[in-house]
Amino acid sequence: MSETSDTSKQTNLKGTWNQAILTFLFPLLLVFGVRWAVVEPFVIPSGSMIPNLLVHDHILVKKFAYGLHIPFSNTWLVKWSAPKRGEIAVFKYPENPDVYYIKRLIGLPGDKIEIINGRITVNGQSFLLTPLDLPGQDAGFKYFAEENLDSSAYTVRFLSDAEGGSPQVFVVPEGNYFFMGDNRDQSSDSRAWGFVKDDYIVGKAWVVWLSCENTLPTMTFVCDPSQIRFQRLFKNVY
Incomplete structure (x- = not known):
């Protein structure tokens, strides 16, 4: 009778430990998987x-937009779509893959890109710029425009409306992409540090889920609740 009881307790104890481990690991695996x-x-x-x-926008990035990487690797496990011109994507900074950048995709593999004062021509076709009347002059930004190519339209800004100057010419190698910031005169992008390898693409920017003017002084990674930009919450990124 005693031996049976001891065996039953051991079995129950084993079951309890298995349940405890599963309870502990399941949320971690779920978060990791997501x-x-x-x-x-x-x-x-x-x-x-x-x-x-804007600075302090908290965004969600679709990791599955183009495919899936092998965990903890730059290698694609499976890829079902290629990034499209005009999309905003997160990628690993070519000069330091531990750092993540976010920019707009301008050049695809094989493209010839010519840039003069932030104005773009790809394969002989100039991006259409339509001037916009938006605030920003107080910060020195004198020219806002809607940029349009391949049915993708978005707003860019410049420090001036000057169009002349010496051109920068780039030819995008196969397996690489060319990215630029929408803040054309204040962006460190492919014009400065070159192309982004396909393996370094992380995902497509999707939505702003939180935004604030400033963070807490003692915790710079946490938004100040009194300075939330409510008008930007759940704003789609495009």
């Missing part, structure tokens, strides 16, 4: 994508 395959949050650290993305 971040790996579905969406991952990022915070905009700089003004290179103003006026479309």
Whole structure:
């Protein structure tokens, strides 16, 4: 009778430990799976994508937009779509893959790109710029425009409306992409540090789920609740 009781207790104890381990691991595996395959949050650290993305915008990025990477690797496990011109994407910074950047995709593999004062021509076709009357003069920005090519339209800004100057010419190698910021005169992008390898693409920017003017002084990664930009919450990124 005693031996049976001891065996039963051991079995119950084993079951309890298995349940405890599963209870502990399941949420971690779920979070890891979502971040790996579905969406991952990022915070905009700089003004290179103003006026479309602001500093302290918290965004969600679709990790599955183009395919899936092998976990903890730059290698694609499976890929079902290629990034499209005009999309905003998160990628690993070519000069330091531990750092993530977010920019707009301008050049596809094989494209010839000519840039004069932030104005873009791809394969002989100039991006159409339509001037816009938007605030920004106080910060020195004198020219806002809607940029349009391949049915993709978005707002860009410049420090001036000057169009002349010496051209920069780039030819995008196969397996690489050319990215630029929408804040054309205040963006460190492919004009400065070159092309982004296809393997470094992380995902497509999707939605702003939180935004604030400033963070807490003691916790710079947490938004100040008194300075939430409510008008930007759940704003689609395009």
